[in-house]
Amino acid sequence: MGVMKRVSTIFRAKANKQLDKLEDPRETLDYSYQTQLELLQKVRRGVADVATSRKRVELQMNQVQQTTEKLDRQARDSLAAGREDLAREALSRKAGVQSQLNDLQSQYASLQGEEEKLTAASSRLQAKVDAFRVRKETIKATYTAAEATTRINEVFTGISEEMSDVGLAIQRAEDKTEQMKARAGAIDELMASGALTDALGGPPPDDIQAELDRMGAGHSIDAELERMKAELAGGSAPKEIAGSSGQADPSVSQPGAPSFQKDQPGSGGA
Amino acid sequence: MIIRIMGEGQLKVEDSAVDELNKLDSALELAVEQNDEAAFGPALHALLEKARAVGTAVPVDAIEPSELILPREGATIDEVRDLLADGGLIPG
Numbered sequence: 001m002g003v004m005k006r007v008s009t010i011f012r013a014k015a016n017k018q019l020d021k022l023e024d025p026r027e028t029l030d031y032s033y034q035t036q037l038e039l040l041q042k043v044r045r046g047v048a049d050v051a052t053s054r055k056r057v058e059l060q061m062n063q064v065q066q067t068t069e070k071l072d073r074q075a076r077d078s079l080a081a082g083r084e085d086l087a088r089e090a091l092s093r094k095a096g097v098q099s100q101l102n103d104l105q106s107q108y109a110s111l112q113g114e115e116e117k118l119t120a121a122s123s124r125l126q127a128k129v130d131a132f133r134v135r136k137e138t139i140k141a142t143y144t145a146a147e148a149t150t151r152i153n154e155v156f157t158g159i160s161e162e163m164s165d166v167g168l169a170i171q172r173a174e175d176k177t178e179q180m181k182a183r184a185g186a187i188d189e190l191m192a193s194g195a196l197t198d199a200l201g202g203p204p205p206d207d208i209q210a211e212l213d214r215m216g217a218g219h220s221i222d223a224e225l226e227r228m229k230a231e232l233a234g235g236s237a238p239k240e241i242a243g244s245s246g247q248a249d250p251s252v253s254q255p256g257a258p259s260f261q262k263d264q265p266g267s268g269g270a
Numbered sequence: 271m272i273i274r275i276m277g278e279g280q281l282k283v284e285d286s287a288v289d290e291l292n293k294l295d296s297a298l299e300l301a302v303e304q305n306d307e308a309a310f311g312p313a314l315h316a317l318l319e320k321a322r323a324v325g326t327a328v329p330v331d332a333i334e335p336s337e338l339i340l341p342r343e344g345a346t347i348d349e350v351r352d353l354l355a356d357g358g359l360i361p362g
Binding site for chain 1: 279299332333334339340342350353
């Protein structure tokens, strides 16, 4: 007996065992319908859980992407400052973070696949449950012991099989979601502690990171200082123009009072 | 007869096509028995591909048991062994 037949036999045996538990076949139908509704709810929750988990991975992928961009920037800043050692360190970390990103991307795809399958399973089960409800009432209304028992057995076994299949699909999706959650949590913690980059080796990373940060901060402070110096060197005139740009335009084109002071030495010389 | 591909739904297959499925099923069974991971994946995939090729979808509101049940695409060898072991794996 092949795999296909054996699995089918096991599914049937399981359904029969449940059938035997209840005396009245009609009771079986009602009981089964309750179980189906519960399972439907569970599937819907499962779909929602997977979607939530997928969105979280999406957010995390964005974060990790930003980290790679940051490291890239730091590498450039380090190079510009003549610190090739720091640039090298930043790039090697970037490579490590990049591999985390690739890993997340493949997990994201698998979670997306799981979500699609579960959504499809959910609508299949919904259709079956709707059909079951109708059939259940018909069988109950035309209930004449022997004949109905056969039909009940058939429909019960059929729906049990569907439920076992869907049940396994949910279980798998739940396992995957749990794994993803655990993984996402671990990466969040690692990112927060900086240990993710520690794991990539190299000299004491905290010092390097701090130095990179200081350099990053230093650079922006330098840049801001430069901007301020430039502003001060330009005197108060640019500030006035910037502050009243709407009114300043006509006054600039006219030989107005503010420009008169500057023009005087120039025109006097020529 | 009606067969089920787990995770995909049921298909109606002409009796004349069942022999071909059985051949592929035997290869799958052998792979499971010998714990041959390398043979298992392709054997399962071949069986499912054949089933999809010879089968037509059963209406979604039909409620009938399947004569044959095929493991889902991408199932592991352990998963199939659990299915066959009749353990506590099948919920509901």
